[in-house]
Amino acid sequence: MTQFDFARKEPYPIDEFLDLLRKEALHDNARLEHPYVQLLADGKLSIDQLRDYAKQDYQLKKCPSWWVAGRILNSPTIEDQKLIAKTFIEEMGGVDPRFTGHQAMYLAFGRALGLSEEDLEQAKLFTLNDSNGGHAYAHQQASQCGGSPGIG
Numbered sequence: 001m002t003q004f005d006f007a008r009k010e011p012y013p014i015d016e017f018l019d020l021l022r023k024e025a026l027h028d029n030a031r032l033e034h035p036y037v038q039l040l041a042d043g044k045l046s047i048d049q050l051r052d053y054a055k056q057d058y059q060l061k062k063c064p065s066w067w068v069a070g071r072i073l074n075s076p077t078i079e080d081q082k083l084i085a086k087t088f089i090e091e092m093g094g095v096d097p098r099f100t101g102h103q104a105m106y107l108a109f110g111r112a113l114g115l116s117e118e119d120l121e122q123a124k125l126f127t128l129n130d131s132n133g134g135h136a137y138a139h140q141q142a143s144q145c146g147g148s149p150g151i152g
Contacts, residue, residue, distance in 0.1 A: 003027070051113050055123035058106045065091045065103065 003020045012020065026032055032041070036053045039045040045053070068088040075081045093101035100108075110120045 047113070051115055052126075054106070054110050054113055054115060055120055056126060058103075058110060058120040059123055059125055061106050062103045065101065 003024045011017070026041075032038070036045065036049065039049065040053070065088065068084060068091055071084045072081050072088060075084055089095065091101055093104060107117055107120065110117070
């Protein structure tokens with residue numbers, strides 16, 4: 001349930017808006033319970049931790065295009081393929097050259113942190129028991145990207 005009053009005529013004061021936005025983002029969002037995300041939200045994540053987070057998150061975020069492509073390949077009808085293809089096109093950045101896909105955005109984020117594309121692509125994934133407190137879910141999800149699209 002949203003915290004915002006969409007019938008409201010006047011804009012929220014900035015502090016109230018940001019407070020509502022934070023509450024909305026944090027409400028029932030299991031991903032935000034991850035230790036890295038909590039440190040980031042609290043402004044306590046070191047630059048090295050943020051770089052590690054970026055590497056792990058890149059490994060996770062590059063996967064949706066594979067998953068969507070696999071869904072297209074495994075769709076039973078042309079109509080289903082067309083519907084799913086719209087998502088794939090959005091994931092890849094659309095047809096307008098002004099926009100980039102999610103993978104390109106994460107590459108830009110990594111570059112802003114001083115990481116190269118190779119750093120992101122070759123990042124060793126943390127495991128569930130890693131003492132670094134890494135993205136366990138990135139390891140789980142990215143391991144599904146390695147094979148053929150739609151399998152895993």
